[in-house]
Amino acid sequence: MEGSIDWETFSHPLELLVALAVGLLIGMEREWRVHQDEDSSDEHAGLRTFGLMGLLGGVTGLLQASAGWLTAAALLAVAAVLIAQRRKGNQSLPLEDVTTLVAALVTTLLGALATSGMPQLAATSAVVIVVLLHLKPTLHHWVGALSQEELRAVLRLLVISLVVLPVLPDKGYGPYAALNPRTIWLFVVLISTLSFVGYLAIRVLGPKRGYLVTGLFGGLVSSTATTAALARLARQDQRSVAPLAAGIALANGVSVVRMTAVVAAIHPALAFAAAWPLGCGALVALICALLLWRAHDGKGTGKAIEISNPFGLGPALKLASLLAVIQVLAAFLEDRYGQAGIQVLAAFAGLVDVDAITLTVARGTAGGAAIAPAVAALLIAVLANAVFKSVVLFSAGGKIAIWGIGALALMCTAGAIAWAIPSPLEALGGDALVNQPSG
Structure with a gap:
């Protein structure tokens, strides 16, 4: 031409x-x-x-x-x-x-x-x-900040990821063929990696840099452990109750985002459908964190929280065992009662840990289950976990209980309201993704 x-x-x-x-x-x-x-x-x-x-x-x-x-x-x-x-x-x-x-x-x-x-x-x-x-000085500082035990944890993470995972059989065993060793261990690697990244961030940055930073990365490790640790500090430092409550709100908002990311790694269509209610809940938690932080007029953020190393063979095996039990129970309840049984399981499992039920729901949906009931199960797990954290905060008493429980209640309420409202993401072409065939 x-x-x-x-x-x-x-x-x-x-x-x-x-x-x-x-x-x-x-x-x-x-x-x-x-x-x-x-x-x-x-x-x-x-x-x-x-x-x-x-x-x-x-x-x-x-x-x-x-x-x-x-x-x-x-x-x-x-x-x-x-x-x-x-x-x-x-x-x-x-x-x-x-x-x-x-x-x-x-x-x-x-x-x-x-x-x-x-x-x-x-x-x-x-x-x-x-x-x-x-970033040479920064990288040297990060490596120097690691203890021998933490370096061993990194090596263990690499071993279970690159050595153990590839040799595990990719086949269902046990009742309902619900136990797939490679799938279970892959989930363990995924959760352990996210948790360890958050733990390293706290170790490198230092927990004394502010409770918002602690809440941000503590939510990646364990929002329940972070909530309990910050609530315990509130008893010792009454001047820092507002930033401590801000850290709690942020940790729980980050945990919801982390939950969505885990689902996206397994089944993107489910993550897209759940992003609207979970995202609204996380946004409200973030707003609560900012408002509580702005309400703080002092500098009493000098005490550090102690978060134990989340990665070790013990925690990894516990997570694998919990995931195996929940997957068998999920298969049994779904066989007897349909997806309503999964939602009941989510209510009980969420009291203990949201990771295992999140992975189970995402895997079941990727196998062909309907997406809408799965989103409801994820929200139920978040609500159940918030109830457990509220009990932890209530036992601490004082303003930290009022503000912390209030932030959790607002987060869950926002998620429930958003769930009842059609997602605006569907108008942007999300219908095709949400309704795509699973598996």
């Missing part, structure tokens, strides 16, 4: 520009790092050098069709030049120079990637690399 632009003509120059931009971006961070280090030498690989390395990789990427060995040769040449420049006598390269060397090799490879038909992936990778390089 006359007058049309042949974009193929410009593809190689544009890809070379991406390769150059990748090198300049990484080189900018390396240049900045050298200027921040007073002891660094004037001879260093910076903006121009990394830009040239990105361009070198781009050129080798264009030529690799006719000479595939060029990329490997370019990598060896870059490594040899940098090592020869920075090595002093028989001494080893300083650690920062090793990082620069690795960054240089990656830059060359990303340049080749950009001219091999994947410029967007090369640019995205470059941004991630720059962030990692720039």
